[in-house]
Amino acid sequence: MPKLVDHEERRAQIIDALLRAAADTGLHAVTMRSVALEAGISVRLVQYYFDTKEQLLLAALNRLTARMGERVRDRVRRTGTAPSPRDIVEAVLLEAVPTDEESRIFHLVHTEYAVLSITDPALGGQQFLAAPAEMEAFLVGHLAAARQAGETDPRMDARQEAVVLMAVSAGLGLSVLLGQRTADEATAVLHYQLGQLFPARE
Known part of the structure; x- marks a missing residue:
């Protein structure tokens, strides 16, 4: 039986990856690809939860x-x-x-x-x-x-x-x-x- 995905947990994982990446390289340098790399997931999966970088930035700010x-x-x-x-x-x-x-x-x-x-x-x-x-x-x-x-x-x-x-x-x-x-x-x-x-x- 496939493992159920906790979508809130996945969103939190992506947001936390953005925050770590921003702390290392600066917020201006963060991309969807660098967040995916930091989170250990695909860019497509990041884009599934956040259509744009702006959406991800606002979610992280919240x-x-x-x-x-x-x-x-x-x-x-x-x-x-x-x-x-x-x-x-x-x-x-x-x-x-x-x-x-x-x-x-x-x-x-x-x-x-x-x-x-x-x-x-x-x-x-x-x-x-x-x-x-x-x-x-x-x-x-x-x-x-x-x-x-x-x-x-x-x-x-x-x-x-x-x-x-x-x-x-x-x-x-x-x-x-x-x-x-x-x-x-x-x-x-x-x-x-x-x-x-x-x-x-x-």
Whole structure:
């Protein structure tokens, strides 16, 4: 009896192959053939699941975004049964620092997507910006909750601080990718920044 094919598993296999190939050679150099080679399958099979390279790129971007959310939730769960607003904010920001191979690939490829989306309309600039916009709104909500709970300066502007924190964490993540500083050094900077915002915890 022929083995049944799990189509979702096959799609995930192809997407993961694209991400590995992009981490090795750059997103711009990825082709359907190079993805097939990385996945150990035929080009025709890749094309069966994804008609075009653009479809594959968008599917991989969605997978990156979903996996980032999973990692943040895992980090929050590790803080305990009742995480504070600071715990949640810290979990989000620390995931912007590449600390292992999976997060290194995520941030490297995600940065390439950001650059490519500027000149490639097929990637959809608005779609690419949706996840960061949701993350910003998420941070604003938890910073406002922290202010309400008296954990921050009552004059703190939650939206402005969210923008600053996202910019700092993204910049630190890039500096780690470039080898400008280590993941531990970047993490220490984030902890310092959070200490300024949440002095009651220091």
